[in-house]
Amino acid sequence: MSEEKDLQAIFDKKIENEVKIEPKDWMPDAYRKNVLRQMAQHAHSEVVGMLPEGNWIARAPSMRRKVALLAKIQDEAGHGLYLYSAAETLGKDRDTLVRELLEGTAKYSSIFNYPALTWADIGAVGWLVDGAAIVNQIMLQKTSYGPYSRAMIRICKEESFHQRQGYEIMLTLCRGTDEQKAMAQDALNRFWWPSLMMFGPSDKDSPHSAQSMAWKVKRMGNDDLRQKFIDQTVKQADFLGLTIPDPELKWNEEKGQYDWGQIDWEEFFNVIKGNGPCNKERLAARQAAYDNGAWVREAATAYAKKKAERKDKEAA
Amino acid sequence: MEQKEALFNYLLRLGDNAAILGHKLSEWCGHGPELEEDIAVINTALDLLGHARSLYMYAGEVEGKGRTEDDLAFLRIEREYRNALICELPNGHYGDTIARQFLFDQFNYLLFSELVNSKDETVAAIAAKAIKEIRYHLRRSMEWTLRLGDGTEESHKKIQESFNDLWSYTGDLFVEDESDAVIVAAGIGPDLNTILPIWRENVKAVLAEATLEMPEDGWMHSGSKSGRHTEHMGHILSELQYMQRAYPGCEW
Amino acid sequence: MERKDWPLWEVFVRSKAGLSHKHAGSLHAPDAEMAISNARDVYTRRNEGVSIWVVESKHIHSTLETDTESMFDPNADKIYRHPTFYDIPDEVGHM
Ligand SMILES: [Fe+2]
Ligand SMILES: [Fe+2]
Numbered sequence: 001m002s003e004e005k006d007l008q009a010i011f012d013k014k015i016e017n018e019v020k021i022e023p024k025d026w027m028p029d030a031y032r033k034n035v036l037r038q039m040a041q042h043a044h045s046e047v048v049g050m051l052p053e054g055n056w057i058a059r060a061p062s063m064r065r066k067v068a069l070l071a072k073i074q075d076e077a078g079h080g081l082y083l084y085s086a087a088e089t090l091g092k093d094r095d096t097l098v099r100e101l102l103e104g105t106a107k108y109s110s111i112f113n114y115p116a117l118t119w120a121d122i123g124a125v126g127w128l129v130d131g132a133a134i135v136n137q138i139m140l141q142k143t144s145y146g147p148y149s150r151a152m153i154r155i156c157k158e159e160s161f162h163q164r165q166g167y168e169i170m171l172t173l174c175r176g177t178d179e180q181k182a183m184a185q186d187a188l189n190r191f192w193w194p195s196l197m198m199f200g201p202s203d204k205d206s207p208h209s210a211q212s213m214a215w216k217v218k219r220m221g222n223d224d225l226r227q228k229f230i231d232q233t234v235k236q237a238d239f240l241g242l243t244i245p246d247p248e249l250k251w252n253e254e255k256g257q258y259d260w261g262q263i264d265w266e267e268f269f270n271v272i273k274g275n276g277p278c279n280k281e282r283l284a285a286r287q288a289a290y291d292n293g294a295w296v297r298e299a300a301t302a303y304a305k306k307k308a309e310r311k312d313k314e315a316a
Numbered sequence: 317m318e319q320k321e322a323l324f325n326y327l328l329r330l331g332d333n334a335a336i337l338g339h340k341l342s343e344w345c346g347h348g349p350e351l352e353e354d355i356a357v358i359n360t361a362l363d364l365l366g367h368a369r370s371l372y373m374y375a376g377e378v379e380g381k382g383r384t385e386d387d388l389a390f391l392r393i394e395r396e397y398r399n400a401l402i403c404e405l406p407n408g409h410y411g412d413t414i415a416r417q418f419l420f421d422q423f424n425y426l427l428f429s430e431l432v433n434s435k436d437e438t439v440a441a442i443a444a445k446a447i448k449e450i451r452y453h454l455r456r457s458m459e460w461t462l463r464l465g466d467g468t469e470e471s472h473k474k475i476q477e478s479f480n481d482l483w484s485y486t487g488d489l490f491v492e493d494e495s496d497a498v499i500v501a502a503g504i505g506p507d508l509n510t511i512l513p514i515w516r517e518n519v520k521a522v523l524a525e526a527t528l529e530m531p532e533d534g535w536m537h538s539g540s541k542s543g544r545h546t547e548h549m550g551h552i553l554s555e556l557q558y559m560q561r562a563y564p565g566c567e568w
Numbered sequence: 569m570e571r572k573d574w575p576l577w578e579v580f581v582r583s584k585a586g587l588s589h590k591h592a593g594s595l596h597a598p599d600a601e602m603a604i605s606n607a608r609d610v611y612t613r614r615n616e617g618v619s620i621w622v623v624e625s626k627h628i629h630s631t632l633e634t635d636t637e638s639m640f641d642p643n644a645d646k647i648y649r650h651p652t653f654y655d656i657p658d659e660v661g662h663m
Contacts (some may be wrong), residue, residue, distance in 0.1 A: 010633075019567075040646060050346035050354075057342045061559035061568035062386045063372070067365050073345050073357040078610055081351045085594035089569035090578060095573040118566070154593070158614075169568075176566055183466055231584040255563075285347065293349025295574060296410045297476070299467025306466065307599065350574065352595055352606040359609050456605060463598070 015216055020146035023089035031215055034146045036090045037106075038217060039296060043083035044101045044108035046076050048109060048240045048282050053125055061119060068165050075158045083152055086147035088305045102287050107152040110268060111198050113276030118172055120180075120187035126166015128188075128195040128233070134159050136199065144216040167236065174240045189238065189245045210310075230285040231257050322498035324378050325398065325503060329390070331371030331539070332399035335389055337420060338364030339556060340407055340566070349410055356456060360417070363449040368443045378445035390560040395543035402485040404549045408478065411464050411471065415478035418457035420517055423489045423511070425454045439504060458522050465526025472527065479523065480531045487536025490515075495541075539565055576623050576625040577603040581617035596613075597622075 004278070007026040014021060021027055050073050060066035084094045100106035104205070111129055116122060137159065140152045173184040203209045203221040212218040220228075232247075237244050248261035340380065341361035348354035372385035402420055407413045428450050431443035464475040490508045499505040520530050559568065574596040580589035592611040597603035598609050603622040611617065630640055656663055 021634070024382070024630065045344075047351065047620070054346040057345055058339065058555040061390075061563075061566075063365065063369050063389050065568055067362055067369075070342055070345065070358055070362055074355055074613075076361070077346075077351050077354045077358070081595060081610060082593055084351070093573065093576070098644065108436065131568070151593075172567055177563075179563065180566060187341040198656070209545070247630075285413045286601075289347045292347075293353075295468070295470050296353075296464070300463045300572065301467075302471075303339030303463040303467045304599035350596065352597065352610060356606065357611040359613070459601060459605065463602075506578075 004008060009035050015089070015144055016299070018216075020149060021144055021277070022146045028152055029176045030211070031217075032090055034212060034215065035148060035217055036092060037089055037178045038099070038208075038212070039083055039090075039145075039148055039151075040092075040097050041081050041085040041109075043087060043097065045112065046080035046083060048101075048108045048112045048286060049129075050080075051282055051285055052060065052112055052114070052278070053122060055116050056119060056122050056140055059090065059302075060122075070208065072109045072126070072162050072165055079151075079155050085147055086145075086151040089147045098286075098290060102283065102290060104274075104283070107272065109198060110271040111194050112274060112282060113271050114190070114194050115278050117190075118183050118187060118233040120170070120190070123166050123169030123173060123184065124187035124191040125163075126162055127170055127236070128166075128191050129173050130162040130166060130197070132160060132229050134163060135225055135232075139218065139220045139225065142216075142219050148217075170240055172241075174242065184240070185242050188242050192245050193263060193267075194208040194271075196226055197271075199229070201268070205284075227257055229272075230260055317494050317496050319498055319502055320378060320436050320558070322495040322502075323504065324375055326376060326499050327439075328396075329398040329400075331368045331375060332397050333369065333424070334364040335368035335419075336399040336552065337398070337403040338368060339552065340405075341417075343407055343488070344413065353410075354436065357413075360456070361451050362454065363446075363546050367442070367446045367449075373514035374438050374442065375542065386391070386560070391559050392470075394545060394553055395471040397545065397549065397553070398543060399540060400485075401488045401537055401540045402482065403544055404546060404552055406548060409474065411475035412478045412481075414457055414464060415482055416462045417474055417520065418455070418461045418522070419479075419482060419486055420489075421454040421457045422488075422515055422522075425450050426511045426514055426518075427506065427508075430511070434505060435503035447468075461522055461528075462526045465523070465528040467553070475526075476528050479528060481535075483531035484535060484537050488538045488540050491538050491541055493541045556563065574598045577607075577622045578625050578628060579603075579607040580621040580623075581607070582619035583617055585618055588600055592616070594625060615639065 008028065011025070011027055012030075013019075013020070014025075021031075053069065053073050053076075055069055059068065060069050077315070084097060087097055088094060097106065100107065111132075115126060134156070137152055137156050141149060141156055143149045143152065169185075170184050173180040200206055200209075200222045203223050206222055209221060213221065234244065234249070246261045248259065250259050251257075252259045271279070274280075337363045341357055341364065344357045345354060345361075350356055368389065369385050372388040375388060376383040376385065383401075384505050398418070402416060403415060407416075425447075428443045431439055432447055434440040434443060449556045461475065465473040466472070490512050496505070496508065500507045523530050537546075572632045575598075577596055577597055578594050579592045581592040582589045592607075595603065595606050595610050597606045600622060603624075604620055606621055612620070643649075
């Protein structure tokens with residue numbers, strides 16, 4: 001008992017002094033669960049997030065756009081991989097994590113349940129969805145769990161081209177024909193609010209938020225992050241000559257930030273619950289990849305075993 | 317046939333092979349058997365699309381009509397695409413994709429090994445850069461052929477069928493026409509007949525190591541060099557060209 | 569039950585000739601060849617490396633947090649191992 005108290009004290013001290021918690025260090029069970037849940041959810045989001053954009057690789061309008069989009073989505077696969085690895089340091093292997101996603105016991109970001117309907121959506125996703133993700137991820141570079149923090153540092157380095165890739169698409173559309181510009185505005189209209197929802201419910205309604213902050217797993221609250229994203233995105237929209245679909249959006253001189261309207265939380269919770277436009281398709285696609293890949297993974301395992309046995313025989 | 321016209325045809329073939337196969341491979345993005353494989357397959361796709369871009373740009377230059385890489389990639393009709401038939405076949409299951417890739421990589425590797433010494437400096441330069449990547453593609457598709465061939469009973473059966481099914485499309489890779497004759501005579505590219513026996517040897521050796529049977533030679537499909545494709549090609553183009561056709565003349 | 573998914577590997581990358589290999593991250597692979605190949609595709613896509621080591625994660629042994637005091641603290645006060653412990657007059661010049 002007293003030993004547990006000592007360990008708790010060491011842990012608390014580390015959190016206080018900004019010393020990272022490493023996989024084999026003692027940590028409270030609740031901390032382990034919290035970090036693991038967050039990393040797994042983040043990993044699933046990266047991987048499911050490949051699907052809406054993947055929908056446009058075959059139809060990318062130029063060779064330059066095609067390779068950029070492909071490289072961008074490839075990075076997201078890498079991000080999923082880094083984050084699963086970080087989660088695995090806490091003792092749950094990737095296969096188990098993936099099963100939890102497929103069984104519906106683990107969540108992923110609600111944004112990826114929205115469809116990518118036009119080429120402009122690829123621009124909007126890179127600009128807004130990656131933009132919002134980056135705001136969150138920059139904060140997470142300083143998370144208290146070592147492997148999560150290191151994964152975030154690597155991811156942020158790679159992310160740097162994603163948002164630019166999306167914004168450049170938007171810029172090209174906005175400098176193009178009326179039809180192209182309308183396509184861009186339509187994409188912004190559809191992706192603006194769901195992007196704001198990416199930061200999660202307001203801190204006062206978010207069950208994990210306060211504890212995550214206390215443990216320094218998260219370094220900023222959902223509301224502050226969301227505000228930061230809005231403040232930096234408005235002038236980017238202005239530069240494009242596009243209108244953010246929020247009539248209440250207005251600069252507040254006193255606060256030094258934008259005032260803005262109301263998120264439709266009913267929509268948010270419905271999408272989380274599985275009622276979004278693409279929830280079923282997204283999970284079905286991941287399930288199919290998992291099922292159709294089983295015999296391939298098994299074959300490679302079997303081959304590795306045979307090869308090792310052959311090697312042993314030779315050595316004997 | 318003039319050398320310029322032959323070279324243009326030749327570059328289109330090489331470019332179309334890379335573009336269409338890269339396009340097909342990219343369909344695996346988000347759907348592969350494991351995340352590591354998604355990343356690896358996309359790397360190959362990106363390499364191939366890179367080769368296609370260089371080849372199209374040079375083709376446009378040779379043609380001298382001001383056509384860009386995108387004009388060539390997106391704005392030809394089906395009969396004008398010259399990729400080998402095997403490149404446009406469906407991905408099927410992972411074994412089908414691996415078998416298609418291995419048969420093509422082996423061909424591409426031998427071809428580009430020769431193109432490195434092309435008398436056309438630009439072709440030689442493109443090949444010198446591409447061959448490093450193609451060598452890696454071949455290594456990966458070979459490693460996977462071994463794993464699926466000599467893996468489980470199920471995988472063995474599956475990939476054997478893949479090779480059997482694909483075999484009749486391999487002849488098309490080696491068909492030579494008037495353009496080839498001009499290219500060979502000018503020392504720009506190799507005589508495909510000299511590559512064929514080495515290709516056979518290498519394929520045979522890997523299949524044997526993978527405990528697979530070499531498929532029996534029989535009727536071979538052909539037609540790609542005159543732009544006669546499979547039914548799959550039209551569907552590929554309807555996706556590939558969708559934006560360019562729906563919104564003609566736009567910048568993207 | 570036998571594990572059907574691929575084991576975890578740790579990847580170490582030498583970023584350029586002359587430097588030592590540094591831990592880059594982890595990945596899954598069925599065997600060493602594929603682990604190297606996957607490491608190349610996952611961890612060196614942006615020219616990050618010239619050489620790769622992989623080792624199956626289960627073969628890595630490490631110190632424990634509970635050992636930290638006895639393992640590492642004792643070396644904190646052995647200041648005679650550092651050059652600044654020794655007084656050399658300035659006139660001698662750089663040493
Ligand atoms: Fe990402
Ligand atoms: Fe991203």
